Amino acid sequence: MENFQNLISETMLPDMMFYVFAALTLLFGVLVVANPFSRNPVTSAMFLVLTIISMAGLFVLLHAFFLAAVQVIVYAGAVMVLFLFVIMLLDLKEEQHRKIKMVAIIAGLLSVGTIVAIFLKSLHATNLNAHASPVTEGDTALLGKLLFSQYVLPFEVVSVLLLVAMVGVILLSKKNLK
Amino acid sequence: MDWNFIIFSVVKIAVVIGVVQGMVSYTVLAERKISAWIQDRTGPNRTTPPFVKDIPVIGPFLIRLGVFQPLADGLKFMFKEDFTPAGVRKIYFFLAPAIAVIPAMLTVAVIPFGSTLGAQKMVIADLNVGILYTFGIVSLGVYGIVLAGYAANSKFPFLGGIRSSAQMISYEISMGLSVIPVLLIVGNLNLGEIIRWQATNGWLIIYAPVAFIIFLVASFAETNRLPFDLPEAETELVGGYHTEYGSMKFALFFLGEYSNMVASAGMMVTLFFGGWTLPFWGLDHAAGTLASGIAHILIFLLKMGVFIVLFIWVRWMFPRFRYDQLMDLGWRRFLPLALVNILVTAIILWMRA
Numbered sequence: 001m002e003n004f005q006n007l008i009s010e011t012m013l014p015d016m017m018f019y020v021f022a023a024l025t026l027l028f029g030v031l032v033v034a035n036p037f038s039r040n041p042v043t044s045a046m047f048l049v050l051t052i053i054s055m056a057g058l059f060v061l062l063h064a065f066f067l068a069a070v071q072v073i074v075y076a077g078a079v080m081v082l083f084l085f086v087i088m089l090l091d092l093k094e095e096q097h098r099k100i101k102m103v104a105i106i107a108g109l110l111s112v113g114t115i116v117a118i119f120l121k122s123l124h125a126t127n128l129n130a131h132a133s134p135v136t137e138g139d140t141a142l143l144g145k146l147l148f149s150q151y152v153l154p155f156e157v158v159s160v161l162l163l164v165a166m167v168g169v170i171l172l173s174k175k176n177l178k
Numbered sequence: 179m180d181w182n183f184i185i186f187s188v189v190k191i192a193v194v195i196g197v198v199q200g201m202v203s204y205t206v207l208a209e210r211k212i213s214a215w216i217q218d219r220t221g222p223n224r225t226t227p228p229f230v231k232d233i234p235v236i237g238p239f240l241i242r243l244g245v246f247q248p249l250a251d252g253l254k255f256m257f258k259e260d261f262t263p264a265g266v267r268k269i270y271f272f273l274a275p276a277i278a279v280i281p282a283m284l285t286v287a288v289i290p291f292g293s294t295l296g297a298q299k300m301v302i303a304d305l306n307v308g309i310l311y312t313f314g315i316v317s318l319g320v321y322g323i324v325l326a327g328y329a330a331n332s333k334f335p336f337l338g339g340i341r342s343s344a345q346m347i348s349y350e351i352s353m354g355l356s357v358i359p360v361l362l363i364v365g366n367l368n369l370g371e372i373i374r375w376q377a378t379n380g381w382l383i384i385y386a387p388v389a390f391i392i393f394l395v396a397s398f399a400e401t402n403r404l405p406f407d408l409p410e411a412e413t414e415l416v417g418g419y420h421t422e423y424g425s426m427k428f429a430l431f432f433l434g435e436y437s438n439m440v441a442s443a444g445m446m447v448t449l450f451f452g453g454w455t456l457p458f459w460g461l462d463h464a465a466g467t468l469a470s471g472i473a474h475i476l477i478f479l480l481k482m483g484v485f486i487v488l489f490i491w492v493r494w495m496f497p498r499f500r501y502d503q504l505m506d507l508g509w510r511r512f513l514p515l516a517l518v519n520i521l522v523t524a525i526i527l528w529m530r531a
Contacts, residue, residue: 140307
């Protein structure tokens with residue numbers, strides 16, 4: 001581990017790796033929505049998996065090993081498998097020949113514009129020369145302590161939200177509840 | 179840049195991959211031999227490379243044992259015609275076998291297969307989130323099978339792929355939850371630290387037997403082995419997800435399955451059976467000499483061998499589950515059991531503290 005950390009911190013490697021992973025994330029992200037070679041939804045889903053894995057690489061570069069692992073387990077390993085599961089059971093032929101609607105383009109541009117605006121505003125507010133100090137250093141124990149002390153309220157609220165979603169799904173899937 | 183580190187890592191990766199491949203091919207032989215003994219047959223006993231027959235006593239013995247069978251199998255798979263059926267989705271058809279093998283190979287990276295050899299730690303990546311890394315990689319293994327089912331563009335492989343994705347997601351949850359008591363007891367996610375804890379306090383199978391049973395059954399389901407090999411159930415789905423595959427591509431799926439088996443045997447040894455340690459003869463602390471370093475590696479391989487034989491033995495002793503039984507077992511038996519196990523372990527640890 002020590003060797004590994006020396007290797008990351010002492011050389012130019014992290015900078016290089018950041019550009020590689022960031023470029024890959026963007027490239028795969030674009031290929032999810034605008035793949036020039038294929039309009040197959042399964043291909044899009046697979047590129048989304050690759051986007052998620054590249055983002056896990058970015059987390060590793062921030063020394064957030066726990067987040068990186070959880071990102072892969074939850075999103076790439078569980079959520080996207082279920083996505084794929086559903087996509088494969090749908091009628092794909094129709095989807096491939098569908099024309100893109102004007103409303104969808106406008107809605108997409110609007111939401112992207114909003115995100116870019118927020119991004120620029122936060123970029124403007126931060127001091128770019130300040131050194132970011134990693135708070136948790138990928139330490140799982142410390143992360144757990146923070147979650148259950150300082151951030152206990154948001155954590156519990158999110159848990160309740162997930163519970164509500166689960167109950168909702170059960171209600172929707174059971175057609176004749178007595 | 180630390181060249182020493184890079185060179186040693188490359189050597190370790192090459193050796194580990196070579197050893198795992200060797201273990202995989204001889205696990206296939208062990209599977210054929212053990213199944214033959216269980217069913218009162220002889221199994222492979224006549225593959226003879228040139229000149230081996232002329233070696234007195236040992237030659238015929240090795241031939242009867244079938245030691246050269248994996249070589250012949252490998253050659254056969256390589257030289258068979260690589261046939262691509264009409265109507266398959268080409269890109270996924272070629273990608274799926276690779277995606278099935280790569281995660282299986284990556285899992286072994288964090289397993290400490292020995293203490294030290296000279297100044298080198300006998301683990302490829304000593305990550306402080308070792309277990310989470312393993313679960314992350316294992317959860318990617320399902321894509322190989324799902325894409326194989328999708329790429330084949332025919333009904334049986336497709337059903338196999340769908341079954342497999344549902345099965346693997348279900349059992350991943352039980353598997354992940356079953357390990358949590360171990361983490362609660364040890365208080366560390368690093369696999370090397372878990373082994374060191376076991377060296378001083380005794381093997382974790384004593385502390386968390388229920389966790390081990392859930393982990394064992396879940397790993398049978400994760401590796402698609404009988405009694406849970408529903409994705410390739412011959413009587414219902416012909417060959418399941420690999421029905422349309424032939425030659426080396428077909429072999430790659432088996433390579434993936436057996437590598438998964440080897441990796442989960444390694445995980446079980448590491449998590450519950452003390453890894454490379456033995457509680458006697460002073461073998462429970464990191465090696466000082468070259469000889470004890472090699473002894474640790476051999477101990478680890480031997481323990482893994484026991485679990486690989488267990489995998490094979492179970493396969494030929496138990497009938498296949500029905501699909502609803504599989505889901506019932508996963509969601510309504512093991513999931514609550516794993517949750518109760520976490521709660522009980524946490525309460526006991528809390529009372530003690």
